[in-house]
Amino acid sequence: MVLNNIFIRVTDITDYYFCPRKVYLKRVMHYEEESTEQKIFGSIVHSIFDRINDKEKDIIYSIKENKGYEYILNLYNQFTYKLIEDILLEFDEEIQKLKLDKNKIKIKSYNYVSKDIEERAKNVYNFILESDLYGIELWENLEPKLVTEIDVTSLKNNIIGRVDRIEIYKDEMIPYEIKSGFYRREHVTQLYAYYLLLKDEYPKYKINKGYLLYAKDNYKKEIEFTNKKEIENILYTKDKIYNMIEEKKDPGKVYKDACKKCLFYNICWK
Numbered sequence: 709m710v711l712n713n714i715f716i717r718v719t720d721i722t723d724y725y726f727c728p729r730k731v732y733l734k735r736v737m738h739y740e741e742e743s744t745e746q747k748i749f750g751s752i753v754h755s756i757f758d759r760i761n762d763k764e765k766d767i768i769y770s771i772k773e774n775k776g777y778e779y780i781l782n783l784y785n786q787f788t789y790k791l792i793e794d795i796l797l798e799f800d801e802e803i804q805k806l807k808l809d810k811n812k813i814k815i816k817s818y819n820y821v822s823k824d825i826e827e828r829a830k831n832v833y834n835f836i837l838e839s840d841l842y843g844i845e846l847w848e849n850l851e852p853k854l855v856t857e858i859d860v861t862s863l864k865n866n867i868i869g870r871v872d873r874i875e876i877y878k879d880e881m882i883p884y885e886i887k888s889g890f891y892r893r894e895h896v897t898q899l900y901a902y903y904l905l906l907k908d909e910y911p912k913y914k915i916n917k918g919y920l921l922y923a924k925d926n927y928k929k930e931i932e933f934t935n936k937k938e939i940e941n942i943l944y945t946k947d948k949i950y951n952m953i954e955e956k957k958d959p960g961k962v963y964k965d966a967c968k969k970c971l972f973y974n975i976c977w978k
């Protein structure tokens with residue numbers, strides 16, 4: 709089924725499993741789940757990751773000998789501090805308009821991206837130990853390359869999403885969905901949806917498995933993409949959401965325990 713220009717987000721699909729009305733309120737009624745401050749913070753963090761993905765090769769080009777992990781981490785950190793300064797300047801107008809504390813955002817941004825920076829530095833250090841390569845050669849041969857917060861689109865299915873992390877090998881990709889809480893069934897669906905998107909956007913890569921990474925416990929759950937039913941359910945749900953958006957049809961509210969934790973509780977029940 710070819711859809712017009714309505715793109716369904718992966719988060720719409722997982723939200724729909726949680727409650728169809730939640731998707732209706734967001735996509736048809738345009739209610740926001742996030743405050744403006746959260747949104748700006750999200751955009752800042754995304755810009756930081758975008759720039760790191762883009763410029764990481766410059767950091768790696770500058771590594772000319774093995775001076776140890778701390779040295780590499782320090783290169784990443786210096787780059788990131790400067791990057792955060794530059795990006796906060798770009799967001800200066802919004803920050804001032806909302807009277808936000810720039811220093812707090814700076815610290816919060818660094819804390820948010822620091823784990824990713826450590827992972828990248830570790831990845832490079834381990835690869836140097838294995839390969840003894842440096843500079844351009846190191847970058848060209850580095851496996852895996854790590855990229856973070858990547859926007860992916862399936863034009864075939866009209867679905868968009870943002871993958872938390874992808875490990876890129878020469879002919880293989882491994883997507884990661886990183887969670888701060890505990891395992892829930894819909895996390896598997898989310899990872900499958902990213903698999904679907906990546907398969908469409910990067911057809912030359914083998915994508916056989918992905919990981920749910922639970923950051924608090926540093927626990928990794930491997931998911932093999934072998935369940936065709938999961939894909940069918942995602943596409944079926946995507947079509948239902950599409951129809952709901954196009955027809956602007958309220959699916960109605962049904963009280964359940966989850967309502968108490970839902971950010972739209974006041975809209976639905978007060």
Ligand code: SF4
Pocket residue numbers: 726727728729730733960961962963964966967968970971972973974976977
């Ligand atoms: S409050 Fe309940 S019915 Fe309303 S959107 Fe949230 S989960 Fe759905």
